[in-house]
Amino acid sequence: METQFPMKQILNEDGVVVNSEYESQMTEELTKELYIKMLRARMFDRKSVNLQRQGRIGTYVPFEGQEAAQVGSSLVLEEGDWMFPTYRDHAATLTYGHSARNLFLYWKGYPMGCVPPEGKNIFPPAVPIASQLLHATGTAWAEQLKGTDRGSIVYFGDGATSEGDFHEGLNFASVYNAPVVFFNQNNGFAISVPMEKQMKSKTIAQKAVAYDIPGVRVDGNDIFVVYFETKKAMENARQGNGPTLIEAVTYRYGAHTTADDPSKYRDQEESKRRRETTDPLLRLERYLKNKGYFEEAWKTKVEEEITKEIEQAVEDMEAFGPAEPTDMFTHVFKKPTWSVQDQLDTFKAREKEEV
Amino acid sequence: MSTAVKTQKLTMVQAITDAMATMMREHDDVLVLGEDVGKNGGVFRATDGLEAEFGDKRVIDTPLAESGIIGTSIGLAMNGFRPIAEMQFLGFIYPAFNQIMTHASRIRSRTLGHFTVPMVIRAPFGAGVRAPEIHSDSVEALFTHMPGIKVVIPSNAYDAKGLLIASIEDPDPVLFLEPMRCYRSHKLEVPEEKYTVEIGKGARLQEGEDVTLIAWGAMVDVIKKAAKEIEEEEGVKCDVLDLRTLYPMDRDLISESVQKTGRAVIVHEAPGTGGVGNDVVSLINDTSFLHMRSPIKRVTGHDTPVPMCAIEDDYLPDANRVKHAIMETIRF
Numbered sequence: 001m002e003t004q005f006p007m008k009q010i011l012n013e014d015g016v017v018v019n020s021e022y023e024s025q026m027t028e029e030l031t032k033e034l035y036i037k038m039l040r041a042r043m044f045d046r047k048s049v050n051l052q053r054q055g056r057i058g059t060y061v062p063f064e065g066q067e068a069a070q071v072g073s074s075l076v077l078e079e080g081d082w083m084f085p086t087y088r089d090h091a092a093t094l095t096y097g098h099s100a101r102n103l104f105l106y107w108k109g110y111p112m113g114c115v116p117p118e119g120k121n122i123f124p125p126a127v128p129i130a131s132q133l134l135h136a137t138g139t140a141w142a143e144q145l146k147g148t149d150r151g152s153i154v155y156f157g158d159g160a161t162s163e164g165d166f167h168e169g170l171n172f173a174s175v176y177n178a179p180v181v182f183f184n185q186n187n188g189f190a191i192s193v194p195m196e197k198q199m200k201s202k203t204i205a206q207k208a209v210a211y212d213i214p215g216v217r218v219d220g221n222d223i224f225v226v227y228f229e230t231k232k233a234m235e236n237a238r239q240g241n242g243p244t245l246i247e248a249v250t251y252r253y254g255a256h257t258t259a260d261d262p263s264k265y266r267d268q269e270e271s272k273r274r275r276e277t278t279d280p281l282l283r284l285e286r287y288l289k290n291k292g293y294f295e296e297a298w299k300t301k302v303e304e305e306i307t308k309e310i311e312q313a314v315e316d317m318e319a320f321g322p323a324e325p326t327d328m329f330t331h332v333f334k335k336p337t338w339s340v341q342d343q344l345d346t347f348k349a350r351e352k353e354e355v
Numbered sequence: 356m357s358t359a360v361k362t363q364k365l366t367m368v369q370a371i372t373d374a375m376a377t378m379m380r381e382h383d384d385v386l387v388l389g390e391d392v393g394k395n396g397g398v399f400r401a402t403d404g405l406e407a408e409f410g411d412k413r414v415i416d417t418p419l420a421e422s423g424i425i426g427t428s429i430g431l432a433m434n435g436f437r438p439i440a441e442m443q444f445l446g447f448i449y450p451a452f453n454q455i456m457t458h459a460s461r462i463r464s465r466t467l468g469h470f471t472v473p474m475v476i477r478a479p480f481g482a483g484v485r486a487p488e489i490h491s492d493s494v495e496a497l498f499t500h501m502p503g504i505k506v507v508i509p510s511n512a513y514d515a516k517g518l519l520i521a522s523i524e525d526p527d528p529v530l531f532l533e534p535m536r537c538y539r540s541h542k543l544e545v546p547e548e549k550y551t552v553e554i555g556k557g558a559r560l561q562e563g564e565d566v567t568l569i570a571w572g573a574m575v576d577v578i579k580k581a582a583k584e585i586e587e588e589e590g591v592k593c594d595v596l597d598l599r600t601l602y603p604m605d606r607d608l609i610s611e612s613v614q615k616t617g618r619a620v621i622v623h624e625a626p627g628t629g630g631v632g633n634d635v636v637s638l639i640n641d642t643s644f645l646h647m648r649s650p651i652k653r654v655t656g657h658d659t660p661v662p663m664c665a666i667e668d669d670y671l672p673d674a675n676r677v678k679h680a681i682m683e684t685i686r687f
Contacts, residue, residue, distance in 0.1 A: 082434070111464070111465065111466075111467055112467065114465045114466050114467070114469075115466055115467055115469050116469065123470070124465050124466060127457070128453055128457045128458075131422075131426060131453060131454055131457065131458060133426075134422065134423055134425075134426025134427050134429070134430065134454065135426060135427075135429050135430040135433070135458065136430065137426070137427050137430060138426065138427035138428060138429055138430015138431045138432075138433070138434070139430040139431070139433060139434040140430070141427060141430065141431060142430065142431045142433075142434035142435055142436055143434065145412065145431075145436070146435065152430075164420075164422060164450070165422055165423075165426060165453075165454075168418070168420045168422055168423035168426065169423070169426070171418050171420065171423065172417070172418060172420070172423050172427050175417075175418055327464075327467060328464075331463050331464040331466075331467050331468050332463065332464050332502055332503050333463070333503065333505075333526075333527045334463070334468075334471070334526040334527055337505075337555070337602070337603035338555075338603055338606060339603060
């Protein structure tokens with residue numbers, strides 16, 4: 001089966017083009033945009049880990065190492081498309097237009113962090129595993145019924161493919177020919193459980209066979225192959241040709257969350273080695289250098305701009321003021337039921353007393 | 356000159372079909388989806404004729420997957436449609452519990468109202484129709500305990516149509532439970548036009564001063580029978596309430612009634628422990644404690660799985676058990 005789903009690659013680890021299919025579209029402009037967006041995601045991620053260490057946000061879920069998979073796939077979305085991320089997909093949500101401030105607010109425990117900017121159909125991070133695949137299918141199906149050419153992209157990890165909802169999502173989308181891209185980030189571990197203990201199948205892409213939809217396996221650390229293959233899948237969906245399952249093989253260097261210790265379940269030397277060999281950002285930097293597009297001064301300028309943006313977002317997060325406890329009551333139903341209203345009134349009365 | 360409302364005599368299941376058809380004619384965004392709801396018209400014929408009238412794009416036979424039905428309905432609801440998802444039996448809803456609990460019920464609150472889920476989940480439930488194992492569960496309490504979802508249970512044709520239309524119009528998710536025993540047990544005159552019965556409002560079916568009887572779904576017929584018999588046998592006059600909505604519950608109706616009678620018997624076929632009857636007891640404690648003349652009684656199913664049909668009558672509350680409880684409250 002593995003041989004039927006070879007890992008597609010455009011850029012090898014040395015930043016050399018090994019597949020020229022899309023070379024004419026790999027412009028300097030696109031390459032630099034991809035690089036900037038990956039760098040921005042990485043800097044956001046590192047900032048978040050630091051904020052967590054300083055106690056300025058709560059537990060955080062780092063994604064360093066997975067920037068190419070997330071940035072490359074999300075860049076193909078157009079206004080009105082639907083995005084269903086997990087809690088590890090801030091590179092994707094940032095790229096599609098979520099505000100860094102709201103992402104920080106999310107990890108600070110503010111409900112506002114779940115609210116996307118107007119016009120961006122970004123769902124809050126899926127916390128139960130694989131259930132969001134069905135929402136992506138439902139929203140995409142709705143677009144199809146409305147006769148638009150919008151679609152959904154949904155993110156999930158390797159562990160999610162063991163859940164029933166993974167299979168129900170693919171089956172429903174296949175039956176209704178819904179315009180969905182099922183974007184799997186196979187980072188090798190479901191918290192601590194490695195892929196070979198998760199499933200006997202060697203690839204995730206092959207699971208598409210059962211649903212008679214295309215299954216594509218890509219090098220998830222090669223942003224070009226991610227971008228062009230996702231673009232193709234989304235265009236296919238928009239044209240009414242149904243869903244695609246994409247497996248992006250990638251790696252997370254760090255822990256599952258800031259609350260766990262990866263040294264307990266995997267070789268830390270391997271993670272160090274990966275930073276040198278498969279790192280998505282480094283690979284694109286090598287390509288930029290090979291093409292003569294890269295200058296240190298340019299990178300420094302880009303880094304400065306991103307730092308400014310992130311620092312501003314942190315400042316905005318911290319200036320946001322205390323979370324509004326009454327939010328807990330006011331959005332359960334459009335109109336509160338008497339029990340929610342009673343509890344809100346009691347809560348407010350108690351708050352007043354305490355003051 | 357008043358214009359007479361045109362009515363037709365319908366069973367409860369026919370009234371449910373009529374409610375869906377009425378709303379589907381009026382609103383293109385109302386969809387029906389579930390297992391066997393299309394050509395077959397549902398295993399109880401609740402969707403009979405809908406596919407013929409509205410086509411298979413609006414009355415959709417889905418794959419056999421409860422989580423899939425609810426999960427995709429959530430997506431449809433968030434993106435402009437008003438899906439009515441049918442669970443073939445409430446006892447089969449467990450695979451979809453995760454979707455309802457972790458998504459449908461809390462998408463509005465998680466996103467501060469940015470995304471909402473205006474959907475209805477319909478499910479036949481309850482024992483007493485000699486259904487196979489698992490088909491007869493009454494697990495309404497799992498959902499009244501779930502913040503963010505309303506739970507509605509009609510017991511007759513008129514209420515069923517009005518409540519289902521109100522549920523479809525509701526901007527939030529509604530679990531609409533249909534007692535199987537009531538589907539064809541009697542017919543009522545049901546207006547042909549659209550009307551609603553307000554969610555959250557119970558009904559007083561009979562006035563009485565001595566004791567308040569409270570039930571929902573198929574148990575409403577049981578308390579009506581008990582009330583009639585106890586009046587004939589003992590001269591006890593019951594105030595008979597059909598709650599119709601379990602969440603939010605009709606606090607005013609319950610309080611007003613028990614403050615008049617000073618006694619209450621609550622009847623449900625679900626197991627007693629953790630049952631909705633306990634919430635009624637709490638509500639009465641909160642609003643009417645000093646009016647009570649005797650402890651509140653509950654008559655419920657047992658804390659056992661609903662047994663196979665050879666012994667299901669031994670599980671279900673009946674008029675005799677209810678009458679016994681009434682006399683205990685009277686003689687306290």
